[in-house]
Amino acid sequence: MTRAEFISAIQKSQCGNKQAFGRIYDEYFGKLYITALDIVKKEDMAYDVASEVMLKLLEFKRDVTQILDHNGYMFAMVRNEAKDLIKKRKHEISVDEIIYGETYPMSEMLWVEDIFRVLTDDERELFILHIVWDMTLKDAANSLGITYKMVKERFKTVKTKIKSIYK
Secondary structure: HHEEEEEEHHHHHHHHHHHHHHHHHHHHHHHHHHHHHHOOHHHHHHHHHHHHHHHHOOOOOOOHHOOOHHHHHHHHHHHHHHHHHHHOOOOOHHHHHHHHHHOOOOOOHHHHHHHHHHHHHHHHHHHHHHHOOOOOOOHHHHHOEEEEEEEHHHHHHHHHHHHHOOO
């Protein structure tokens, strides 16, 4: 989704157009979920984080044209929300954890768990930026604070590891 499409969808959503917000949901919920899953490490918590970000977008009342990089804005939102949830949950114990232990995986996201299992933290971060958020390798290098050459080498390793899973 381009910036212009994003702005248009938010503006229409602010006027009550549910279909416009549905486009944003369809486009970004999976990206938000994957990004959150990398941070919080639990499927149910990642779903909660992605849902909370979507609710904040639905309730967005400011001038959306002030957002210059909508992907970066949403990426920052999901990271901040995930970190806030971790801080909050450090002092809680949920009933599900007491009764059931681990939660049941979301079947449609099993591929992400397989990939995350073989990647290092640095490789996962690059995977999320480049594959999930469609960031160019140059922009990912800037975001990660490393050289473009290092990002290219790291991404080559990521591709090799993913291919090894899905022979």
